[in-house]
Amino acid sequence: MSRSRLTGSVALIAIALACAVALAVTRELTAPRIAAERAAAANAALLDMTGRPALPPEAWSGNLWHLCDGTALMRGRADGYAGAIEWLLFIDVAPASRIRALRVIAHRETPGIADFLNAPGHPWMQAFVARGAGEPPPDTLTGATITTRALGQSLTTALATATPPGEGECP
Amino acid sequence: MSAELTPGISRLGTVLTSGNPAWTSLLGLCPLLAVSTSVVNALTLAVATTGVLLGSSIAIATLRHRIPEFARLPAFVLIIATWTTCAVMLLEAYAYEIYGSIALFVQIIVTNCIILARAESFASRVPPLAAARDALIVAMGFAAALLLLGAVREIAGKATLFAGMEQLFGPAAAGWEITVPGVESGLLIVVLPPGAFITAGLLIALSRGIAARRSARGRRTDNPPDAVESRS
Missing domain, CATH: 3.30.390 (Enolase-like; domain 1)
Known part of the structure; x- marks a missing residue:
């Protein structure tokens, strides 16, 4: 492998690593909010359907x-x-x-x-x-x-x- | 290329009307046609695309001396895909409801050829500031095409305008919806995929018409613009 190819490959790997870090950081920042949004949406759907202010503790047996x-x-x-x-x-x-x-x-x-x-x-x-x-x-x-x-x-x-x-x- | 190197207000005017990349080179057709069923969907995709285009262009311009020539396309796609994935996560976290209906098309921003074309032909050759300015102008052109198509299809297909804006702007926006008076339901075909092609075709014709008129006017250079105005 020529020298320029080698340095190029190293640069490409460095870019990939930087992208991976950026993704991990964004995920770390948004994950709690996404989980909360999902749970809130499911809960809001349940309350809206049943027309109740609150529901008893979850007791799914199967579906x-x-x-x-x-x-x-x-x-x-x-x-x-x-x-x-x-x-x-x-x-x-x-x-x-x-x-x-x-x-x-x-x-x-x-x-x-x-x-x-x-x-x-x-x-x-x-x-x-x-x-x-x-x-x-x-x-x-x-x-x-x-x-x-x-x-x-x-x-x-x-x-x-x-x-x-x-x-x-x-x- | 020379036209691309003279950015500014006049470039923005051209991009918004006759020189819109979405109409002239038919780039980015997939998201353009798939998401333009209503203004709220179009606006969300436009914002996400602008973010990805701006972020990728700045990143690519900053790294332009480091990206190896033989692997520049994979490097560009890698950077664009990273920004797209970040945009998807941010959208799910901060606009959950709208994410539910257009998530699929936000994910495929990565295959939007407008972004790759800007990266290859412009952002990889200029400093970050120039790349950012170019990205903003092109994104505004794409957003204008998307919003115009969304508005036309929502009015003709659903007989409403700005329906569902509360998904993006909160409960205060619930009253923004406008319904076309006297029409119970729109033409279903305008919302379905064939309607996207028909509407886009009409808008392309309009854009070409403006371009043709403008070039015809440009040929009469010895007349000041006002004189041309009054004669026509």
């Missing part, structure tokens, strides 16, 4: 969390167009499961096409409210066929698996 007043929270993910669509449901469990509210908390669907996932008030998202177990999901949306079909099927399947609280689960 179901009984609030012990005939309602429960469910969580899950649908296999969307561009990866997982993570959702939360607020449901009535007894006597028959029925959706009370729906929130999508994370997704990577196409911006502009699937923006309605971020808007709980969108007519398609509202169409899930009051749907019971065994009922079909709302019609798919033109332009977002895969997204809407995936989320609809995922919610319908999950709702059918919601069971009332077991012995001792609700004191």
Whole structure:
């Protein structure tokens, strides 16, 4: 290897190291805030769905969390167009499961096409409210066929698996 | 090249209208078309792109004597990718809601050819201050193209303007939304990818039209501009 190539390679390695340090520092500075933002967003979604000022301590058993007043929270993910669509449901469990509210908390669907996932008030998202177990999901949306079909099927399947609280689960 | 070495107000005027790199050389089409569905998305990407372009240009100009000639492209991409990743992390930390809807396209700023083109043709040959000035001018041109496309597509496609600005500016911005009166919903095709190409095509035609008119006017050099104005 010629001398200029050697010094060039050393310079390139030095640049790479400097970039790595810059990334590590930025990550170190932003990580706590990102974690807090994520937790706050999930918590805000839960409170907004249930319409309560506060929730009892977290008690997920699998993907179901009984609030012990005939309602429960469910969580899950649908296999969307561009990866997982993570959702939360607020449901009535007894006597028959029925959706009370729906929130999508994370997704990577196409911006502009699937923006309605971020808007709980969108007519398609509202169409899930009051749907019971065994009922079909709302019609798919033109332009977002895969997204809407995936989320609809995922919610319908999950709702059918919601069971009332077991012995001792609700004191 | 000579035009690039005379930066300043006149250069900014050219970049914002007829000489916009987004329209003349069709660089950066991918993010330009994908994110321009609304003004708030366009504005966020414009801010992120400006940060990455400015940071990379200054870094590359500072290191220009150290970057080996045979490995200059990998070095440029490495620096641009670092700035892009930092921008993604900062966006997630400080604008979480909007990050959720356009994260994918902020990540691909690294493949925006406008940034690599400025690094190769300008920032790697001049001192940091000149590189920073050039980066700002080019970023403003890209931002103008992005915002114009975003505004046209939001009005025609969704019949709103400035919807969702509270995601970027806090609750005070919730009232900024303007709806087109008498229209219930926009033309879906304008928001979908084909609409991006159609709208961009019309804006390119407009930009070319301005350039053609300007060069035609420039040929009549013996007339003062005012006289040309009154005659036309």
